[in-house]
Amino acid sequence: MENIINLIKSYLVNLSLPKIHVIDIVEILIISVLVYEFMLWVKNTRAYNLLKGMLVVLAFIFIAYLFDMQTILWIAKNSVGFAITAILIIFQPELRKALEELGHKNIVSTILPFDANKEEEGRFSNKTINEIIRACFDMGEVKTGALIVIEQDILLNEYAKTGIMLDSLLTSQLLLNIFEHNTPLHDGAIIVRGDRIVAATCYLPLSDNMNLSKDLGTRHRAGVGISEVTDSLTIIVSEETGRVSVAMSGSLKVGLTPDELREVLEKVQKKVKTDTSKFRIWKGRVKHEEKSDE
Incomplete structure (x- = not known):
């Protein structure tokens, strides 16, 4: 020792x-x-x-x-x-x-100040939130299936190209007409950018998450799948139960109330920055900027 x-x-x-x-x-x-x-x-x-x-x-x-x-x-x-x-x-x-x-x-x-000289505005308007909520729960009452993908920072152009381009102002009446049974645009997802519907009948990647309930169909798996590969928010209306669900960041919340859906949409609506610099790369006019005749 x-x-x-x-x-x-x-x-x-x-x-x-x-x-x-x-x-x-x-x-x-x-x-x-x-x-x-x-x-x-x-x-x-x-x-x-x-x-x-x-x-x-x-x-x-x-x-x-x-x-x-x-x-x-x-x-x-x-x-x-x-x-x-x-x-x-x-x-x-x-x-x-x-x-x-x-x-x-x-x-x-924070390190690279790309966002200098920018002002804040909402991602989409409160009217759009109201229209989405109204349409989703109206469709839920009659058990009309729907798949609504709301774009955030990651552009969804590659998925929009798989469908039919619309570029239409979002209204509850238009959503109801799109997802009505036996209409040309009811099959697939729509992609929303800001206050407008970019495209309809879009194909989305299906999730292979084994933890998802076996009771969920293809529409829910597509909603979760797009949320796994992008930062989008997807709203799913079940054709079997009429329940409204949301998918984001690979997770799924099932059976939301109108108030809960509004809360989720308001979080996504959070202020985003819009460039107001005179030396911005994009040559288009900023919102509220008037065209000069000089």
Whole structure:
């Protein structure tokens, strides 16, 4: 026992700690934040199950290393390059979504003042909120299915191109006519940008989230699917039950009341910034800016 204690003492005496500078502390903090964000990202996406599968494979390789299984180790060694490519392909949707979320962080706009000389205005008007709520619950009463995608920061042009372009002012009467049974535009989703309906009969990606209830149909899975790959808000009216639901950020809230739907829409309506700088890149006139005859 004394020999062990003396060995530990001699080790501690000869132990020399490296000098820690301010930049080292900054690096540790940055790495800690990145690791923490990575763990949250893995936990909140399908990457969690994929990562568990990868850990199982690594465990088998570690067992092969312990028992000196040369054939398995040779296969693993020569498959590293292919494995990296396979990982990038498998995680492509999650990586794309993570980069999109990173681009939406306020940190970027804080460091790079792209939003200088801008004034605030609503994403859409209160009248549009009222029209959407009225139409959704009117359709719910008669069990008319509807799928309404409200665009936010990410443009939905690629999905709008799959449907029929409208560019019409949003009204409850128009929504009721679009989703009426046996009409040319009732099948598929509509895309709303601001106070206007951009397109109808649009195709949306279906969610493969296994946690969604089996009672939900294709319309709900499409609503969740578009919310997984974009920052849009999707309103779903069930054709079977007449319930109104909303999907956002991959999550689904079922059976909303008119007041709850209004609250969700008002959050999405939050003030957005519009450039008023004389040196803006976009050459169009700003809202309320009059055309000069000079």
